[in-house]
Amino acid sequence: MHANSSLLRRRLLALALAAAAVGSAYAASPTVVAKPDVVAGNIDTSINPGDDFFEFANGAWLKAHPIPAEESQWGIAQVVQDELYAKLRKISEDAAAQKQAAAGSDEQKIGDFWTTAMDQPLADRLGAAPLKDELARIDAVHDVNSALDAAFALQPLGVDAFFDFGVSQDEKQSDAMAVHLAQGGLGLPERDYYFNSEQGVAKARTAYIAHLGRMFRLLGADETDARQSATQVMAFETALAKVSRPLADLRDPEKNYNKMAPSELTTKHTPAIAWDTRLAAWKLSAPTVIVGQPEFFDGLQSLLAKTPAPVLRDYLRVHLADEYASYLSQAFDDEHFDFYGRTLSGQAQQKPRWKRALRAENGALGMILGRIYVKDYFSEASKQRYNTMVEAVRTAYGERIDKLDWMSPATKAKAHEKLAAVTRKVGYPDKWKDYSKLIIGHDSYAQNMMRAQRWAFDDMLSKYGKPVDRSEWEMTPQTYNAYYNPSNNEIVLPAAQFMIPGFADSEIDDAVVYGYVAASTIGHEITHGFDDEGRQYDAKGNLLDWWTRQDAERFNQRAQVMVKQFNAFEPLPGLHINGQASLGENIADFGGIMIGLDAFKKTAQYQKGEKVAGYTPLQRFFLGYALGWLSQQREARLRNSLLADVHAPAKYRVNGPLSNVPDFYEAFGVKPGQPMWRPENQRVKIW
Known part of the structure; x- marks a missing residue:
């Protein structure tokens, strides 16, 4: 979750979505079907929150939902993606059922791609x-x-x-x-x-x-x-x-x-x-x-x-x-999976073909599917809720900049300028991509993918020498992810990113939503504009040093505290988290929590202070944040992420930043001697 746009970007095809069946989110009795609380139902009360907040907040759910054989990791992202796949499958099957779809139409492209991708005998014959x-x-x-x-x-x-x-x-x-x-x-x-x-x-x-x-x-x-x-x-x-x-x-x-x-x-x-x-x-x-x-x-x-x-x-x-x-044929597919799926990620078996076909279709025809998806599944009320939340977080960030004791007035002025210029993109693009030149046929699954790749490559080349299209999205609306693009100074929040499985948006209280979205997504992405890498870009998205030398030195000194903290984590014997490689994400997690919390404290729910399901608004905020990282992974996948990913594993994206947050200590009574406790002089203090 939360992809920071790389400095060298090939044109992104839509991110692949994976899915698998999960247990019901409902607890049933003979006469009543009661929905558990969105966060309280996940808690493992045998764990002290000051010992391991990630396991406290998510442990009951993780114990009840072991990783399925076809998955390398399992958690909220995969459950959301399961819901997304069900919707995308219906879109695809409906398109395939339209036998008279006009050549070149969205329905023809989706229908023919789906039909050909699902034709295993054809792929086997072709080798x-x-x-x-x-x-x-x-x-x-x-x-x-x-x-x-x-x-x-x-x-x-x-x-x-x-x-x-x-x-x-x-x-x-x-x-x-x-x-x-x-x-x-x-x-x-x-x-x-x-x-x-x-x-x-x-x-x-x-x-x-x-x-x-x-x-x-x-x-x-x-x-x-x-x-x-x-x-x-x-x-x-x-x-x-x-x-x-x-x-x-x-x-x-x-x-x-x-x-x-x-x-x-x-x-x-x-x-x-x-x-x-x-x-x-x-x-x-x-x-x-x-x-x-x-x-x-x-x-x-x-x-x-x-x-x-x-x-x-x-x-x-x-x-x-x-x-x-x-x-290609089953033999090629099986061999590729055996190494990249089983050996590198720990999957015991392949996902069913329909899920793999949807993943490929999402890559090849992502925005065509997205246009249909948002029409059917993303409400205007949800879009308005999160547009408003972005502005609440932006306001809170500005106020926090004003209070910084380590940043000079000159740098603060530039920081405000950059913050005000951050563009928000919520839900889906205002202008949809033109796929008219992409041809999808019946000849083979592989050739359809090759055509899609050539189309994407040609589309990328066509941008050279033309004005930058700052309205373009690098993720589809049906992607459970978000990103900050430093060159555009923008945050992009796809519609699917706001989903919590089993709950309508209107059913979730602000405390949870501010932890789950304002902190772990909106605040996180805005903070990417001010992390160790993003801070080097100005309000217009140019790589330009706008910091005083002294402020840059003070920032780097504070960032090194976080590097040291994460270097100390050893998720596998002999393999530590790379604190320097993951620094941008760790700063964004920490900043997102601090800014999201400031924004939440202005809400009516926080100010009333009433408990919900036995937890105070402040506690529910942190539980909502942990919900965003509800995940467990196989050892091979964990090893892969420690070596090749700039994101720390999920557990450490909760426990790591929260161990630096005073309000967290207050909310759960964290005391000296507990694993989550850090002495005041060893805590990160950036934003």
């Missing part, structure tokens, strides 16, 4: 045939230049071969679109997977080599050749990982901003790649490009020069196959 043209191009690779021909042909299909590419806003000129180039090309989730010595990570590396071998077998190689190809591709990727920046270092926007002419990138870093010519083939006449990690391209050049053509060929072949395996 790898949908990839034959791309595989033939790769088979023709005989030197570095032909390998680059193939790699550049794969980029529009969403295969980040060798490097990552995108067109997005220029960080230092937010009203202009720029070409971005960055490190990429790895098959494991993050560079540290190639080097970390922890036992589970080492097993994942071994399993990855075995997976590559089996993929080569499916592509036609014999056992000996497949084993050799797998070993050589792993060696190539390991060398690529070695020249890649670590996760924490990727959060420095200044270091990620290296603007140069394409010819300079060629001359100084990658003589093998004539960037002017390559970009021109995509109809990009770019006088400059922004290179995220120049040293990575130095390393890539060296690797390309010394790697034999057969190894480059195998690398490209297996990356293409893995990207599309889920849309």
Whole structure:
């Protein structure tokens, strides 16, 4: 939940939604069906809130709802997504039932995509045939230049071969679109997977080599050749990982901003790649490009020069196959799942095909589905409630800035300017995306996905040289998530983000909603504009230093307290949370709580002070915040997140920030000696 927009953004297809069946949220008797309280029903009263607030607030629900076999994690996000899937399935099946839908209409595209995606026998008959043209191009690779021909042909299909590419806003000129180039090309989730010595990570590396071998077998190689190809591709990727920046270092926007002419990138870093010519083939006449990690391209050049053509060929072949395996025959699908689902995430079994088809459809046709979804399922009253809440949080943030004792008047003035300029987007776009050029057919599931990827790539390229469209959304309305975009200085809050399973919006009291939405979502996203990374952007979304040197130093000193706190958490033996990599999210969690709490204290419910289900308004606020992180995950998924995710695991997103909040201590009587207690001089004090 809550995705902070990365500084290098490929155009986002709609985020995938997952789902699975859950137990009823209702407690039944022979004559009465009573709905439990939205937060009190989740509480494990055997836990002292001062010992482990996450387990206190959520423990009863987590014990009653073990992770289903088809899931790698289970909690409120997955239950919400289950509800969303039911709605999206109805939309899809209704469209598929319209046999006379006009060619090119939304109904035709949704219906044909759904029907083809659900046709397992068709996918099995075709095998790898949908990839034959791309595989033939790769088979023709005989030197570095032909390998680059193939790699550049794969980029529009969403295969980040060798490097990552995108067109997005220029960080230092937010009203202009720029070409971005960055490190990429790895098959494991993050560079540290190639080097970390922890036992589970080492097993994942071994399993990855075995997976590559089996993929080569499916592509036609014999056992000996497949084993050799797998070993050589792993060696190539390991060398690529070695020249890649670590996760924490990727959060420095200044270091990620290296603007140069394409010819300079060629001359100084990658003589093998004539960037002017390559970009021109995509109809990009770019006088400059922004290179995220120049040293990575130095390393890539060296690797390309010394790697034999057969190894480059195998690398490209297996990356293409893995990207599309889920849309090919059962054998490819099962092999891809066995490694990426079972080994890396801990899923015991695949989700049913209809859920996987919806996930793909959401990626390919997200805003078409979204337009129908909000018409049927998101009320104007809900949109108004959360628009109003955004302004309440903004006001509270402004008041908190005024009270800061460590920030100078000059920086406060700039902070107010930026806060006032934050754009809010709530529910759904005012202008819907035009999908008229996207063709969806009956020929194969994989080819429909390839068409969708090419369409998205062409749509991204078309933005270059045009005014920035600040009305565009990077998430669909049916996404249980939210984000802050520093280049637009905007918070984007999709309709689905406000859902609490089993409850209508009108049934939830302000205390819970202010914890669940104002703190963990609205306040969190606004605070991203003032975290260690977002604070470096000004009110117009430009990467520009607007802080006095002394204020920046004071901010960084305070932020380091949070880095130290999170570095100390060890969710798995030998694997700690990366406090520096997760700093932006941790600051946003803490800031969101403080600002959401300030806004909540102005509500009638807080001021009346009446208990609901035995808990005071202040207690319900914190319980509402914890509800947003109601989640548990398998060990493999936890390991993956510790190495590759800038978000801390759910438990620590509750206990970590709350251990710094004085009102939390007061609400639950937290005392010295309890695990949640921190001495006053060891607490984070930023916002």
